[in-house]
Amino acid sequence: MGGTGIVWLRKNLRLHDNPSFKLACEKCDVVIPLCVLDDLLVHPSFSSPVKTAFYLESVVCLQEELRAIHSDLLLLRGSPVDLLASLSKQLQASVYTEFDAEPELRRWHKLLARAIQPSGEQLHLCIGNSMYDLERLLSRLPSGRAPARQSEFMKLVSTLGLPEKPVDTLTSKDLPSLDKDIAKDIMQMREFVPEACPAALDLPDEYTEAWEMPRRHWQGGEVVGLAKLASFVGDTDALARFNKAASSPATDDGRPSTSGLSPYLAIGCLSVRTIVAEVTGILSSLVGPHHGLHCGNSVLGQLFLREFFLCLGASERKLDTCVKGTNSLIELDVTWDGPADPKDLTYTWVSQRGCAYKCPEQSNVREEGDSLEASPASGTAIMDVEGGKQEQYDMSEDxxxxxxxxxxxxxxxxxxxxxxxxxxxxxxxxxxxxxxxxxxxxxxxxxxxxxxxxxxxxxxxxxxxxxxxxxxxxxxxxxxxxxxxxxxxxxxxxxxxxxxxxxxxxxxxxxxxxxxxxxxxxxxxxxxxxxxxxxxxxxxxxxxxxxxxxxxxxxxxxxxxxxxxxxxxxxxxxxxxxxx
Missing domain, CATH: 1.10.579.10 (DNA Cyclobutane Dipyrimidine Photolyase, subunit A, domain 3)
Structure with missing residues (x-):
């Protein structure tokens, strides 16, 4: 052990089965849990009031859990690449985070790794929201591309068996106490956010209203997510009979007719490997050994469908275009009304007070010769039309x-x-x-x-x-x-x-x-x-x-x-x- 590690917590907001957090604790004497509230997470153009409230609740929950074991979760607002690169150089710290299949996140990871490499630091990417190490899985294939059909993917996964067991939940014995001097320096940064709430982020009134509104079912955080998982798997008969296709929202009594776990999976309050371990353990005791590698509407079938989609995203397959082309999964050329590609699309959200929130430009660390342009997810690019320039299609004007x-x-x-x-x-x-x-x-x-x-x-x-x-x-x-x-x-x-x-x-x-x-x-x-x-x-x-x-x-x-x-x-x- 030795040195300093920054744990970038973005969509792995949990202490249970958190491999990147665990690795940092094993390798470093000083561990700094950090969450960067970037535009994709909290800007009104990208995240609605209720979605932002759910995410911030999950951040607050993890803060409280970490404080209970003598650490903390420090919050910054801005560009993750810029802020993490600057902190890494200042503290001589490596960065630990989860792998993400989203192209924009993978681009950020590439830029961050390149920015901190000259200082001798590394970016460590670990399993985050998937069952398997998707990069390793894809490396087993000659083309390096995910199978284009779910049936082909299941054949590939069947050679691997069930995913590895979850890593142990972090405790005060695993996690060093937060270095007070480093924490103080971070708190003095102009990008520091003192509290995870809409007001501290200067978000519109609608966001504060959603934050303060009692939600009948969807409350963010690892603690709530684990409680929902325990309740879901606790009814063993219902678990064995679970059929997503047979569920219906028609009665809508305030509780989802499905598992209700998907929001907690999406931002990493729940680990998919933990769910698989719980479900397979229970089903094995009911019906004997249950390998779970099935397509269909069972709990495991749905989780493997999710894994298939994640694998598609992690490969060179294009999941964000309407047109045929290299690596595209589109097989029919249809002329839709509107843009065929996300880079030509923007959205302007207008608050009750009439303030317009457009897709923001977001700076990123670039080395000399870096030709990567601001992405559509964080910039205001314009599209070429017959040699001229045309503003993006704005959904809010349709x-x-x-x-x-x-x-x-x-x-x-x-x-x-x-x-x-x-x-x-x-x-x-x-x-x-x-x-x-x-x-x-x-x-x-x-x-x-x-x-x-x-x-x-x-x-x-x-x-x-x-x-x-x-x-x-x-x-x-x-x-x-x-x-x-x-x-x-x-x-x-x-x-x-x-x-x-x-x-x-x-x-x-x-x-x-x-x-x-x-x-x-x-x-x-x-x-x-x-x-x-x-x-x-x-x-x-x-x-x-x-x-x-x-x-x-x-x-x-x-x-x-x-x-x-x-x-x-x-x-x-x-x-x-x-x-x-």
């Missing part, structure tokens, strides 16, 4: 997209789901697919990168690789896990019995008779009057529920025509898009 995001489309179930997503940062997977298909090939025919960007901002359980892979599947242009069918949102709501769910999340319709709750635009004036609701054109009058903003049948027919004209449609899917 009224159809904004009405979809706000839950004001005129289709009650779409609106209920999007409003729940805005309010809680979570919505059932079946409704995610319904809303995604409506924006994309089942309704508005907008580029799926627009929807992926919107979901990434709102979902507390968003992971870049999972989010993009699912949107790609919804688009029907890639066959990595098969096509996701489109559905008429009105008929889907009626057949699923979503009246109570709609009334809960679309209060304008709460008194409407069930004969019209799914298609309120058909309600006669006297029915509307009796239900104290008006159905009319979209506007700023909050007492009016809008009529449908598009003819869904016409849109679906146009989408079907586009896909039938695209090459290999039948070969890929063997089905047609349903036109209701």
């Amino acid at each position: 009224q159809l997209v904004m009405r979809w995001m706000e839950g004001k489309t005129g289709f009650p179930l779409i609106d209920a789901a999007m409003r729940q997503l805005n309010k809680e940062g979570w919505v059932h997977h079946s409704l995610r697919f319904l809303c995604a298909a409506f924006l994309n090939r089942g309704g508005l025919f907008k580029s799926w990168v627009i929807g992926a960007r919107a979901f990434a901002r709102m979902l507390t359980d968003c992971d870049w690789a999972l989010n993009n892979s699912n949107w790609m599947c919804v688009s029907g242009t890639s066959s990595i896990v098969g096509a996701v069918p489109t559905r008429d949102p009105t008929e889907f709501a009626r057949s699923g019995g979503y009246a109570a769910y709609i009334r809960k999340h679309v209060p304008e319709l709460r008194n409407l008779d069930e004969a019209y709750i799914y298609s309120p635009w058909l309600a006669p004036d006297h029915v509307q009057e009796a239900a104290a609701v008006r159905i009319g054109e979209y506007g700023h009058d909050q007492t009016v529920y809008p009529t449908p903003m598009v003819d869904i049948n016409e849109r679906a027919a146009n989408a079907l025509k586009q896909f039938q004209n695209a090459s290999r449609f039948g070969e890929l899917h063997g089905v047609s898009i349903k036109v209701s």
